[in-house]
Amino acid sequence: MSASEKTSQEKPMLEIRDLGKSFGSVRVLHDISLTVMPSQVVVIIGPSGSGKSTLLRCCNCLEIPQEGSITICDKGIVTDGVLLPEKELNALRMHVGMVFQSFNLFLHLSVLDNVAVGPRKLRGMSRAKAEELARSHLAKIGLAERVDAYPAMLSGGQKQRVAIARALAMETRVMLFDEPTFALDPELVGEVLQVMKALAAEGMTMIVVTHEMGFARDVADEVLVMDGTIIEHGTPQEIFSNPQHARTQSFLESILSPG
Amino acid sequence: MEASVLTPVWQGMGGLLHDALVTVEVTVAALALSCCVGLLVGIARLNPKNRIVYGVASTYVLFFRGTPLLVQLFLLFFDLPQFNIMLPAFTCGMIELGLYSGSYVSEIVRGAIQSIDNGQMEAARSMGMSYGQAMRIIILSQAVLRMVPPLGNEFIALIKNSALISLLTISDLMHEGQKIIAISYRSLEVYLAIALIYLVLTTIASQALRQIEKRLWVGGMVQ
């Protein structure tokens, strides 16, 4: 399936228009426009400090962009620095799952409670219902046996899979991944990527910041190259085999042949 | 001869223990106040951008932490009546000890909250929790663990500081002791007895806190 096939009549899941974001006087992002259709997988690559994390964080208002607008599920969450009212914003955030580089599992909760706490407190489920839902999500990622463990007792790969399950247990429509395998030992990267691939195959809309080129090649419908703005975008094939921009070329060289 | 001089001390022992109860009552009430105030003020001082709330909370801490307890106590008890605010001595002592200790507790609360990795708040917010929910369900639940040891110190200080309220004519442990000394002239024995009772109270308090700490850690959270 290519992006264009599955998108013809549907409404975009996420739409960014002319986004700009500054920290103090430093303009980190400018003139970013992006449309992500349902079930599309977009991979973002780019050098360190190019604003990839900041862009993702803008998408659920962990950062507030001063310019431009972001629309998710047909609802404008921010327009020229003005946020949606707090209540509606929180409700919308339930549909946007975020997976962090450093996992950020709730350290005082068991694996089961990490996944169940959202449904229980935010989706009004009873404890039994929420735990049942959590168990099914955990079983799906192969962690059924670790439900009673605490985050500190898990490997990095397991932590990240729990973090993905936690996000999925909300009514998630879009998943944002910020270098989900960056903090992992090489032998643990695979298990996390596998969960992400399965998710993509199920039709989840995903925006993934990653330097795992294999994943991008296999799963991405579109690859964006960032450096303060989107300097180039296209299918993985186009970007990896035939990069147009000089900065894309040098960036790809730097990650494909380190040292 | 010797025995007869000591008699008032022994006879006073019952009264002393009874008045230790007053000390416990004042301290427990002050402790509850101190925790409530400390929690609110500690949270209020998290965000300097919220100028008014931050300003009020900081002024409170500045005053109550920066001036002697004794001076505050006298201001409340002897000078408030000038403005037609008459508080019973017990209430006065309770409020004053609570507010004084609350200023320290607020710093403990603030420090513990700020020591929790910001990623916890971000993860909670990004799943749709409001600030209040994230604070309650995620941040405070973790921060409490880090508050317990310094709170233990603070509560012990509170128990000891409560001796000052005897100056407000409240018949607490210290006040009663001084009455016995006035009759018996046996200050060494009486003060030692008082010290011993305080020691028992502070030991009970610190053991209780240790138990609470153990309970809280049962979750297996390792940081």
Ligand SMILES: Nc1ncnc2c1ncn2[C@@H]1O[C@H](COP(=O)(O)OP(=O)(O)OP(=O)(O)O)[C@@H](O)[C@H]1O
């Ligand atoms: N809270 C902040 N305050 C000030 N500057 C910030 C803040 N967050 C990010 N920046 C700056 O914004 C720029 C973009 O940062 P960002 O983290 O988005 O880059 P990135 O592409 O994710 O980099 P990396 O690959 O290293 O994760 C950097 O120059 C960074 O220093």
Ligand SMILES: [Mg+2]
């Ligand atoms: Mg980043």
